[in-house]
Amino acid sequence: MSYLLPHLHSGWAVDQAILAEEERAVVIRFGHDWDETCMQMDEVLASVAETIKNFAVIYLVDISEVPDFNTMYELYDPCTIMFFFRNKHIMIDLGTGNNNKINWALKDKQEFIDIVETVYRGARKGRGLVVSPKDYSTKYRY
Amino acid sequence: MHLFVRNFAGRTLSLSLPEGGATVGALKESVEAREGIPARHFGVLYGNKELTEGDSLLESYGVSGGATLHLTGKLLGGMQAPVVPKPRLDFLNSRPPANYVAGLGRGATGFTTRSDIGPARAAPDLPDRTATTIGGAAAAPAGAGRGRGKGGEAEEEEEAEEKGYDENQKFDEFEGNDVGLFASGEYDEDDKEADAVWEDIDKRMDSRRKDRREARLKKEIEKYRASNPKITEQFADLKRKLVTLSATEWESIPEIGDYSLRNKKKRFESFVPPPDTLFERAKQEHEHATALDPRSRAAGVDTPYGQTPVTDLTAVGEGRGTVLSLKLDRLSDSVSGLTVVDPKGYLTDLKSMKINSDAEISDIKKARLLLKSVIQTNPKHAPGWIAAARLEEVAGKIQAARNFIQQGCEECPQNEDVWLEACRLATPKNAKAVLAQGVKAIPNSVKLWMQASKLEGDDISKSRVLRKALEHIPDSVRIWKAVVELAKEDDARILLSRAVECCPLHVELWLALARLETYDNAKRVLNKAREMLPTETSIWITAAKLEEANKNTVTVARIIDRAIRSLQRDGVSIDREAWMKEAESAERAGSVATCQAIINSTIGIGVEEEDRKRTWVADADECKKRGSVETARAIYAHALAAFPGKKSVWLRAAQLEKSHGTRESLDAMLKKAVGYCPQAEVLWLMGAKEKWLAGDVPSARAILQEAYAAIPNSEEIWLAAFKLEFENHEPERARMLLAKARERGGTERVWMKSAIVEREIGNVDKERELLEEGLEKFPQFHKLWLMLGQLKDRIGQPEAARETYDKALRNCPHSTPLWLSAAALEEKVGGLSKARAVLTKARLKNPHNPELWLAAIRVEAHAGNKKESESLMAKALQDCPSSGRLWAEAIDMAPRPQRKSKSVDALKRCDQDPFVIAAVAKLFWQDRKVDKARSWLNRAVTLSPDIGDFWAQLYKFELQHSGEDVQQEVIQRCAAAEPRHGERWTKVSKAVENAHFSTEQILKKLVLAAKDEETM
Secondary structure (H helix, E strand, C coil), X not given: CHHHCCEECXXXXXXXXXXXXXXXXXXXXXXXXXXXXXXXXXXHHHHHHCCCCCCEEEEEEECCCCHHHCCCCCCCCCEEEEEEECCEEEEEECCCCCCCCECCCCCCHHHHHHHHHXXXXXXXXXXXXXXXXXXXXHHHHC | CEEEEECCCCCEEEEECCCCCCEHHHHHHHHHHHHCCCHHHEEEEECCEECCCCXXXXXXXXXXXXXXXXXXECCCCCCCCCCCCCCHHHHHCCCCCCCCCCCCCCCCCCCCCCHHHCCCCCCCCCCCHHHHHHHHHHHHHHHHCCCCCCHHHHHHHHHHHCCCCCCCCCCECCCEHHHHHCCCCCCCHHHHHHHHHHHHHHHHHHHHHHHHXXXXXXXXXXXXXXXXXXXHHHCXXXXXXXXXXXHHHHHHCCCCCCCCHHHHCXXXXXXXXXXXXXXXXXXXXXXXXXXCCHHHHCCCCCCCCCCCCCCCHHHHHXXXXXXXXXXXXXXXXXXXXXXXXXXXXXHHHHHCCCCCCCHHHHHHHHHHHHHHHHHHHCCCCHHHHHHHHHHHHHCCCHHHHHHHHHHHHHHCCCXXXXXXXXXXXXXXXXXXXXXXXXXXXXXXCHHHHHHHHHHCCCHHHHHHHHHHHHHHCCCCHHHHHHHHHHCCHHHHHHHHHHHHHHCCCCHHHHHHHXXXXXXXXXXXXXXXXXXXXXXXXXXXXXXXXXXXXXXXXHHHHHHHHHHHHHHHHCCCCCCHHHHHHHHHHHHHCCCHHHHHXXXXXXXXXXXXXXXXXXXXXXXXXXXXXHCCHHHHHHHHHHHHHHCCCCHHHHHHHHHHHXXXXXXXXXXXXXXXXXXXXXXXXXXXXXXXXXXXXXXXXXXXXXXXXXXXXXXXXXXXXXXXXXXXXXXXXXXXXXXXXXHHHHHCCCXXXXXXXXXXXXXXXXXXXXXXXXXXXXXXXXXCCHHHHHHHHHHHHHCCCXXXXXXXXXXXHHHCCCCHHHHHHHHHHHHHHCCHXXXXXXXXXXXXXXCCCHHHHHHHHHHHHHCCCHHHHHHHHHHHHHHCCCCHHHHHHHHHHCCHHHHHHHHHHHHHHCCCCHHHHHHHHHHHHHCCCHHHHHHHHHHHHHHCCCEHHHHHHHHHHHHHHCCHHHHHHHHHHHHHHCCCECHHHHHHHCCHHHCCCCHHHHHHHHHHHHHCCCCC
């Protein structure tokens, strides 16, 4: 479903996308459209994009096309979701130990919406780190 | 087709365009190519038409070959094109700028969670761009595996070519990037010449302008100076004047301080709290050094001192000082080669050490080592063992301590200290056993036996232990005493009789025995004791007391005499003071006869002949002060026996009797006294007064007659007799007495008294006669004048009275009462101004007299001149600032709200003045502060019991605020004090009708009179 979402084709575009949004959170999925995990993720992203358009915008980035952030953001997973608000990387405590990103495919739409909303609300208050409404540590995943 | 185009400069260009189909746009392009002006900036005219349509053919405008066209400039005008808002999402479709480094534009920073992957943070601010590109290039292949392949590298190269400007180009601030425009050119001869020429020109121009410039500069400086003068110039004239300054003036110029704001502002001061370790260290030093300190010597008894860190700075200082002195001592040791440290003392000091901190543990170790060597080298040295045991105890190892002391006991069984220490350290169970061993080893150690008895619980076993001890040490007084204390009375007697045999030299045992025995036995015991201890005074005194207790008063004196003699014989010096003490204690024990005997036999010892009287009187005074009346009496008796003719001794003895004895004894004493000193008026008068007070008028009269017979010409006695008669309402007798006295040539007092009698009787003529007679003889006696004046005033002859006062004041100008009376007369007669004049005159003659001031103030106040009286008061207070009467009046005069402050002022000036105190008391009274008012009134009364006004005030106060008994007490106190003075008091007491009133009557009358007034 990646074709329903805007892609960013260069590092500059990524930066502009992050800078351009004043009032909304920016959700960026780094990965490959052909990747299985990304496909699952994109399915969710595409279906919620309209729902969350008031407080978040979603972009996709192909990390082969735009490898500029691979080192910076340690993009070695098949699918990575990162959140930005007003040019600030918003960390989220998911219980996984990596607060920087979501690096698996989140298959539940409502959960994703909740996470984005939490990020948005926290970021609006100036928080750099928000706590995810659900704990995604391995204990609960399996 | 060939065309000519005239350009902006007026030159004509010739252009050749392709034949047929040449458009306007092609024409413009060719012009642009020739002229370098962009096509959009000019238009082309043919005739009057502009060729606007770029696409249309030239032919359509009628332009043919050889035609001349004109260029025109396009003028700007019209409205500005609206700014199209940049689409926000344009980044989605537009190309990125060349050489953009991702993340740099928004200052993004990465993160590192996995360092095994390599440095995550791409340094966006690297100085060399090539490094970044290399990084980027290096990053590209990483993603290549997954992505598009090698396309990235080609792109990089392309971008590098597009850079377009030289990275290394220098940028100059002033000239911009153009600095290197000619930098490549060489500096040759021509350049050099050109530079020289330019320099010359500059110089020339400069010299031409120089004068003008300098003049201008100078003028500017002057102008600046004029507006901002220097300080030195400002004060130049003053500075010149410094020449005239004298040395002292120069000295008195104050130093200028540093008043700048910077210094005024408190510099930041930081106080670093000293660490606790410092205090601890200091305290330890102190503890070490002052092991000699008695406080720490009682080892093991008190709780360890200083467990909580005490931050006593003085202690720290002291500690430091002691350490220093100790170090100095050691230095001096090493210098002289001899040690001043007492090894024994050092050891005993060691034992008093305690652990105060961990740091001392090392000291304990050291001490342990030391003591070990002491013990080993000298095992028979008991203190070493004790010290070792104590050290262990202090260290908390009680078992080790016991072991040490056990060894010590074995090594030095003859030392009782070791045994005692062992007993102390042993468990309560073992203590007895240890002591048993101890007494076995040293059977005659009193200390050990006492300790053993202490360990016993009940009295019986205690006394058993002690008796056992006595078997071993029969001559120990301590043990005997302990045994006797524990025994019952009978046993005690038996024990004591044995005790005195064993220790015959101890008085206490003898005396205790004597106390327990019956009279006869006691006598025997005391006699025996005397034989044993011939020099002991207390045996003698006890014997005397014993005799007295058994009613043998006669023998008492004998015993004391014998005692003195035998003691002197045995070479004991008789200490008078000590014997006096004994006498007093005997008196306190109720043995009056012994006391008297002691005084009689010892009072004269060791006193010089000429000092006797003085010493004895002083002794008696001392005794009286200490409350030993009998002793004092005995001393006086002895003194009077020695000096029967001394009036002063008699007087003192009589006073003693009066204060402490009965009336009879006093009578007897006085009778004896006048028998020995018939010339002493005082004694006679005292006797007569005593009689009179006892209500025995005839005998008083008899005494006075006797006195008269003894001292025929004494005026005192005359007057006393007169007073007796007068007070007992026998004016006729009094008159006769006075007449006689006058005949004998009495003094002015006799005349005065005579006049008083006449006044009392109401015989005006006689009175005046007497007064005039008296005044002829004694014109300087102001009281007579006063009486005369008052008499005349009384009988309604103010003129005569005035005359009298005039005369009187001429004779005695310094008599205040006269002045006051004169003024009062004037005031009464009605001449305020005259009264004023009199008082002013009085003040002139008697400056600094508060009473005159007061009178003046009152005169004004009566006349209603409040202002005048106040100003007078102010003057008066200036004149006599410490007069309590004036202050009291001032307080009264002040309006009520100001009284308090006035009273504070008054108290500041004269805080001990009874008048002020009474005035303050009145204030309290008005404020209903009863307790305070009472205490202040009492203060006033005690300060001057002679002034009746205060008594009246107090009485009135008590009438209002307390019960009957308190009022009675006030009356009694007043009667005892017999007040005579006081303004209101005298007004009542001196009135003719009140002449015979008692103090109490006067007091009551005064209070009644004062009831009408608002306050007193």
